[in-house]
Amino acid sequence: MATSAEYHDYVMECLNKAGTVTSKKMMGEYCLYHDGKLFGGIYDNRLLVKRTENSGKLLGDCPLEYPYEGSKSLMFLVSEFEDAEFMKKLLDGIAVEKSQK
Structure with a gap:
């Protein structure tokens, strides 16, 4: 099932209240970028975020799911994306981690 x-x-709309987020459509799903860095995607009407040190601290209680059948990477399922303050903290933390690599 592709994302609607x-x-x-x-x-x-929710994510852009937390910062500048862009998306790129890929085979019916969407890759998501913050500050030009890939941080996750929308798959089958689910927001999934990459596992990083920061996301693990903030989303440790969230379930891990595969973005698509055959994927080898588990990602955090985010249900609190309507909370702009929380998402800003999450996105900024992931961006800092990615810029340090």
Whole structure:
């Protein structure tokens, strides 16, 4: 099941309250970028975020799921994406980690 345009638009509206987030459509799903860095995606109407040290601290209680069948990477399922303050902390932390690599 591909992500619906309505769900994508709603998630993007919420995320852009936390910072500048862009998306790129890939085979019916969406890769998500913050400050030009890939941090996750929208897959099957689910917001999934890469596992990093920062995301692990903030999302440690969230379930881990595969973004698509055959994926080798588990990602955090984020349900609190409507909380702009929380998402800003999450996105900024991931961006800092990615810039240090």
